[in-house]
Structure formats: structure tokens, C-alpha cells
Amino acid sequence: MLVFLLRRLTQSVFVLIAMMVVVFFGVYMIGNPVDILISPDATPAEIDETMARFGFDQPVYIQFLKFVGNALQGDLGRSFVHGESAVSLILSYMPATLELALLGLIFSIAIGVPLGVYAGYKADRWQGRAIMTGSIFGFSLPNFWVGMLLILIFAVELQWLPSTGRGDTVEVLGLRLSIFTADGFQHMILPALTLALYKASLVTRLARAGTQEALMQDYVKFARAKGLSETRILVVHVLKNIMIPIITVLGLELGSMIAFAVVTETVFAWPGMGKLLIDSILTLDRPVIVAYLMMTVIIFIVINLIVDLVYTLLDPRVRVKGSTA
Amino acid sequence: MSVSAPPIPAAPVPDGADRWRRINLVAGLAVGLSLTILLTGQGFALLGARIVLLAGLITLAASLLRGRAHKFFSGPSAYVATASLFVLVVLAIFASEISPQNPYDLRQLDIMDGRLPPGSTTFDGSMTYHLGTDEQGRDILSGILYGLRVSLSVSIFATLAAMAIGVVVGIYAAWAGGRTDTILMRIVDFQLSFPSILVALMLMAAFGRGLDKIVIALIIVQWAYYARTVRGTALSEARKEYIDAARGLGLPDWRIVFGHLLPNCIPPLIVISTVQVANTIVLESSLSFLGVGVPITQPSLGLLISNGYGYMLSGQYWMSMYPGVALLAIVASINMVGDRLRDTLNPRLQK
Numbered sequence: 001m002l003v004f005l006l007r008r009l010t011q012s013v014f015v016l017i018a019m020m021v022v023v024f025f026g027v028y029m030i031g032n033p034v035d036i037l038i039s040p041d042a043t044p045a046e047i048d049e050t051m052a053r054f055g056f057d058q059p060v061y062i063q064f065l066k067f068v069g070n071a072l073q074g075d076l077g078r079s080f081v082h083g084e085s086a087v088s089l090i091l092s093y094m095p096a097t098l099e100l101a102l103l104g105l106i107f108s109i110a111i112g113v114p115l116g117v118y119a120g121y122k123a124d125r126w127q128g129r130a131i132m133t134g135s136i137f138g139f140s141l142p143n144f145w146v147g148m149l150l151i152l153i154f155a156v157e158l159q160w161l162p163s164t165g166r167g168d169t170v171e172v173l174g175l176r177l178s179i180f181t182a183d184g185f186q187h188m189i190l191p192a193l194t195l196a197l198y199k200a201s202l203v204t205r206l207a208r209a210g211t212q213e214a215l216m217q218d219y220v221k222f223a224r225a226k227g228l229s230e231t232r233i234l235v236v237h238v239l240k241n242i243m244i245p246i247i248t249v250l251g252l253e254l255g256s257m258i259a260f261a262v263v264t265e266t267v268f269a270w271p272g273m274g275k276l277l278i279d280s281i282l283t284l285d286r287p288v289i290v291a292y293l294m295m296t297v298i299i300f301i302v303i304n305l306i307v308d309l310v311y312t313l314l315d316p317r318v319r320v321k322g323s324t325a
Numbered sequence: 326m327s328v329s330a331p332p333i334p335a336a337p338v339p340d341g342a343d344r345w346r347r348i349n350l351v352a353g354l355a356v357g358l359s360l361t362i363l364l365t366g367q368g369f370a371l372l373g374a375r376i377v378l379l380a381g382l383i384t385l386a387a388s389l390l391r392g393r394a395h396k397f398f399s400g401p402s403a404y405v406a407t408a409s410l411f412v413l414v415v416l417a418i419f420a421s422e423i424s425p426q427n428p429y430d431l432r433q434l435d436i437m438d439g440r441l442p443p444g445s446t447t448f449d450g451s452m453t454y455h456l457g458t459d460e461q462g463r464d465i466l467s468g469i470l471y472g473l474r475v476s477l478s479v480s481i482f483a484t485l486a487a488m489a490i491g492v493v494v495g496i497y498a499a500w501a502g503g504r505t506d507t508i509l510m511r512i513v514d515f516q517l518s519f520p521s522i523l524v525a526l527m528l529m530a531a532f533g534r535g536l537d538k539i540v541i542a543l544i545i546v547q548w549a550y551y552a553r554t555v556r557g558t559a560l561s562e563a564r565k566e567y568i569d570a571a572r573g574l575g576l577p578d579w580r581i582v583f584g585h586l587l588p589n590c591i592p593p594l595i596v597i598s599t600v601q602v603a604n605t606i607v608l609e610s611s612l613s614f615l616g617v618g619v620p621i622t623q624p625s626l627g628l629l630i631s632n633g634y635g636y637m638l639s640g641q642y643w644m645s646m647y648p649g650v651a652l653l654a655i656v657a658s659i660n661m662v663g664d665r666l667r668d669t670l671n672p673r674l675q676k
Contacts (some may be wrong), residue, residue, distance in 0.1 A: 277526070
């Protein structure tokens with residue numbers, strides 16, 4: 001087990017180093033950042049001065065080593081636009097994204113599981129087919145288009161829910177969160193629903209497959225023989241058995257939720273990391289782009305590591321393979 | 326009963342497979358040639374090239390479904406999806422002939438006609454804007470037709486190119502095995518552990534917007550799927566007898582790989598690539614919506630939606646709603662056709 005953990009950790013470090021190289025050469029080397037920093041009518045002396053201040057006059061490998069050295073100390077540069085440290089800027093935007101992704105996950109389970117179980121129960125009837133066809137739409141609908149539609153219906157036409165921003169926030173454990181205020185929660189409903197729809201159709205498919213499989217098992221036959229009602233069999237016996245794989249898959253998907261939040265946050269002007277990234281790309285605020293990238297890579301590495309560990313703990317076959325190989 | 330020498334193989338049953346192979350080749354060449362003519366804008370017979378392109382595509386589709394059409398068209402949704410896909414492809418191919426206005430030609434635009442609701446007529450009454458106009462007086466219907474063409478061609482081209490790269494890498498990894506295989510598959514795993522939208526966003530942030538750039542980004546995002554799928558298929562195919570037979574004949578490696586292994590690794594990709602075209606359209610439109618996709622001069626559906634988005638909150642819904650409906654229609658119909666194809670072509674369900 002320890003060997004496995006160490007192997008995975010070394011792999012992660014290699015991935016991180018590889019990403020640093022890719023990110024540095026991808027973002028820093030393409031185009032000349034000086035063009036963005038200095039006005040076009042600056043004198044040559046001013047240009048040289050700025051070049052020296054940001055270290056652009058030095059050879060590439062020194063710039064790279066400096067970048068790595070600073071990154072190891074948690075310093076990924078200052079935002080050109082906000083004038084703040086890029087890392088702390090992103091950290092201050094992070095709670096908004098995390099709470100959105102989390103509520104999205106909860107919504108996707110709340111929508112997907114009942115639909116999927118019902119579709120599995122009525123697999124060969126029109127109800128089951130209709131739900132499955134509907135889930136194709138869930139897959140095909142682009143994220144931003146769903147958001148737009150929701151805004152048009154619930155914010156513009158019906159005027160039930162607000163369409164932009166975060167609303168009131170409240171400080172919980174040092175984080176500014178919207179989810180605990182009534183106004184903030186109202187602001188979250190539409191974006192979280194948008195984010196949830198794609199995952200909801202994934203959950204529907206998983207739950208349907210799980211239910212179909214579970215219905216053929218002996219314990220369901222036994223429960224039927226005991227004379228339990230179909231509802232009770234589905235809600236108590238089947239549901240309990242299909243939830244574990246669904247939760248595992250959704251845990252895996254948390255990372256991609258954060259990535260998809262980029263689109264959703266832009267549609268709803270939700271001030272999270274994704275919106276910050278898009279704004280930074282449009283204003284060419286490189287330190288923020290780099291910092292976002294590096295932090296997302298770290299988040300993904302951590303998620304993948306946790307998933308591997310959980311699998312190892314849950315599935316003995318993986319453990320044997322992992323510790324001997 | 327005596328054991329006799331193996332019977333001389335009878336002439337192959339004339340099931341028309343050979344004829345179809347030739348037809349496929351001709352159709353494929355026609356599609357390629359007409360696309361080249363259309364993309365380069367060379368040659369005088371653009372309309373002719375479009376007709377040839379459409380005919381070639383129909384032939385290829387027909388040969389794909391040959392003998393299985395009955396299975397494919399089971400249920401109304403298959404008919405609806407196929408019909409709508411066909412109509413949308415025709416609209417995209419003949420966009421410049423059908424659309425009432427050339428949205429790229431600034432001389433045809435009149436700023437006085439800006440932001441008109443659906444059904445209004447031009448300032449001088451010469452033309453009706455069936456789906457309204459955008460802020461620069463562009464006809465939304467024409468914009469959608471041209472945007473459909475941009476979205477479709479970018480996605481199809483990127484998908485095909487990614488498939489080609491993926492096939493080469495996948496087969497190479499499977500054939501070479503050992504360390505090469507491990508390294509290539511590690512790279513694939515590494516890339517697949519990040520969501521494609523994030524990778525594409527990063528690439529576009531580094532490249533800047535542009536048609537060529539978004540195609541490259543979409544290729545980089547996708548090739549790994551194909552590499553992994555093809556490697557799996559190639560590994561299982563390489564163990565089969567016909568490969569041993571080819572080896573026994575003393576064929577060189579390249580002939581075994583290209584002549585025997587490759588053709589047998591392609592069929593599973595047809596379904597994947599169909600669905601993948603839809604995913605690519607969604608990805609491209611999301612990027613364009615975020616402002617890092619296609620250039621403003623050649624708007625795709627995503628960019629059209631993004632352009633009209635600002636006006637939606639003030640009730641001028643048509644600028645982004647109708648392009649959105651078109652996007653939904655093309656993506657949903659491709660996905661549904663892909664779903665039917667999977668059921669029809671799945672080798673495990675055959676026999």
C-alpha cells in the first residue's frame with residue numbers, strides 16, 4: 001500500500017513538472033508580453049526598463065528556473081489587471097465556484113436518480129424510452145444554451161429568479177458563501193441547474209443500468225416474495241445498491257464540473273474562478289491564466305489520487321495489482 | 326467417408342460487396358475533390374461541386390446502411406433524426422445559394438435594418454427578414470445558414486483529422502508494444518484526465534482566435550480518445566488468425582499493418598466519430614460563445630448566439646434564440662443518428 005502511494009505520488013510530481021514546462025512555454029513564450037504591458041508610444045529606454053523589471057531580457061532557461069522557483073514558493077506572479085497576487089486572487093474567487101459545483105452535483109443526483117430508477121423499472125415501456133431519449137437531449141444541449149433558455153424563461157419572462165451575480169453572501173468559516181442566504185440561494189438555482197443538467201443525464205443512464213441489473217437479483221425476488229410493494233423495493237432495496245457506483249462516478253466528475261463552470265459562470269456572470277479565467281484570457285492577464293492552470297492541474301491530480309486510493313481501498317483486485325506491480 | 330482434400334473454394338457469393346467497395350471509393354473521391362474545390366474557391370463550377378458533394382455523402386451513407394436499413398429505421402425517432410440531419414446538411418452545403426443575403430458582404434447590410442423583430446421587411450421593403458436581424462442589420466436566417474456551414478465543417482474536419490492521428494498513434498502503440506506503448510498510453514491517460522473544454526480553452530488562450538487555430542485545438546483535444554480506442558481494437562485484432570496468416574505468408578510489417586490490421590480497426594470508429602462530431606460542435610460553439618473560438622468575420626452558431634446574448638435580457642430574443650435552435654437541432658439529430666448507428670452496427674448485437 002505504501003509503495004503504491006509512493007509510486008502514485010512520484011507520478012504526480014512528474015505530471016506537475018511536465019505541466020509547468022508546457023504551461024510556461026505555452027503561455028509565456030507565445031507572443032511578447034511587453035506589448036501588453038507598455039503603451040505603443042513608449043521610448044526604447046522605457047521598454048528596456050520594463051523588460052528588465054519583469055526579467056524578460058534574461059535567457060529563456062533563467063526565466064524558466066525563476067518561474068519554477070517562484071511557483072514552488074506559491075508565487076505565480078501578479079495580475080496585470082487587478083494588481084494582486086494571482087494565486088490569492090484565484091483563491092478569493094474559488095469558494096463561489098466550489099459551492100456552485102457542489103450544488104450542481106446535488107441537483108444532478110436529485111434529478112437523475114429518480115428518472116433513472118423509473119426508466120430502469122419501465123425499461124421496455126414508452127416511459128423508459130422517453131426518459132432515455134430525453135437524456136440524449138441532456139447530453140446534446142450545450143451548457144450555455146441551457147443557461148440562456150433558463151434565463152429567458154425564469155428571469156426574463158416569469159421573473160421568478162435572478163439571472164446574474166451572486167446575491168447576498170455570508171461569511172462561513174472564513175469563506176464568503178451565497179448558499180446560506182435566501183437571496184444567494186435564489187441566485188444559485190439557475191446556474192446550478194444549468195451545470196447539473198449534463199451530469200443529470202449521465203446519472204440517469206447509470207441509475208437505469210444499475211436498476212435493470214438489480215431487478216434481476218435474488219434479493220429483489222425475495223423482497224417481492226415477501227410481498228413488499230414495488231415502491232418500497234425500488235426506493236429501499238434497489239436504490240441502496242445502486243447509489244455506491246453513482247456516488248463514485250460523480251466524485252470523479254467534480255473536477256469536470258469545475259471545468260464546465262467556466263461556461264456556466266460566464267452565462268450567469270457568476271463571479272467564480274471560471275469567469276475570472278475568461279476575463280483574464282480576454283484581457284491577456286497572463287499571470288492569472290498561468291495560476292489558474294497550475295491550480296486546476298493540482299486540483300485534478302489530487303482528485304485522481306483520491307479516486308485511485310478509494311478504488312484501492314474498495315476493490316481488493318486493484319490493491320493486489322497495485323502493490324505487487 | 327474418406328477425408329478428402331479441402332474443397333476448392335467456390336466463387337465468392339456475389340453479395341455486391343465488391344461493387345460497393347468501388348462505389349465507396351468513387352464517392353469518397355468525389356467528396357474529397359468537391360470539398361477541395363469548395364474550400365479553395367478555385368474552379369468555376371461551385372454549384373456543381375456542391376451537388377457532387379451531396380451526392381457523394383448520400384452514397385457513402387447508403388453504403389454504410391446497406392442491408393441494415395431496416396434495423397436502422399426502427400421507430401419514428403430514427404426517421405425524424407435522419408430527415409432533420411439531411412435537411413441541415415443540405416442547408417449548410419447550399420447556404421450561399423439558399424440564404425436571402427450574404428451576411429459577410431457589408432454592402433448588402435444596412436444599419437437602418439438593425440435589430441428588427443422576425444417578419445419585418447427591409448428599410449426599402451425589398452426583402453423580408455423571417456427571423457429578424459442582428460444589431461448590424463444582418464439577416465438572422467442567412468447568418469444561421471452560414472454559421473451552420475462553419476460549425477459543421479470545422480467540427481467534421483477536426484474530427485476526421487483527430488481520428489487519423491489517433492489511428493496512427495493507436496496502431497503504432499499496439500504494434501510496437503513494450504516501452505513505446507507504455508509511454509504513448511501514459512500521454513493519452515494524462516490528456517484524458519483533463520476535461521476537453523479546459524484543454525481547448527487553454528490552447529485557444531495561447532493561440533488566439535482563428536479558424537485554423539480552433540481546428541488545431543479541437544484536433545489536439547480529441548486525438549487521445551481515438552488513440553486509446555484504436556489501440557484496444559488493434560491489440561485484440563493483432564491476436565487473430567488472419568494476422569498470423571499474413572505473417573505466415575511472409576508479408577512485410579507495413580503491409581500487414583496497413584493492408585490487414587488498419588481496415589479492421591476502422592469500423593468501431595464510425596459510431597464514435599459520429600457522436601464525436603456532435604460533441605465537437607458543442608465544444609466549438611462553447612468556445613466561440615466564450616469569445617475564444619472562431620473569428621468575428623466567420624461566425625459559427627456559437628458566436629451568433631453570443632452576439633445576440635446581450636440583447637436577450639431586454640426581450641430581443643431572436644438574435645440568439647434561433648441560432649440556438651439550429652445548434653440544438655444539428656447536435657441532437659447527429660446524436661440520435663449516432664445512437665441508432667450504434668445499435669445497428671454494433672458487432673456484438675449482430676448475428
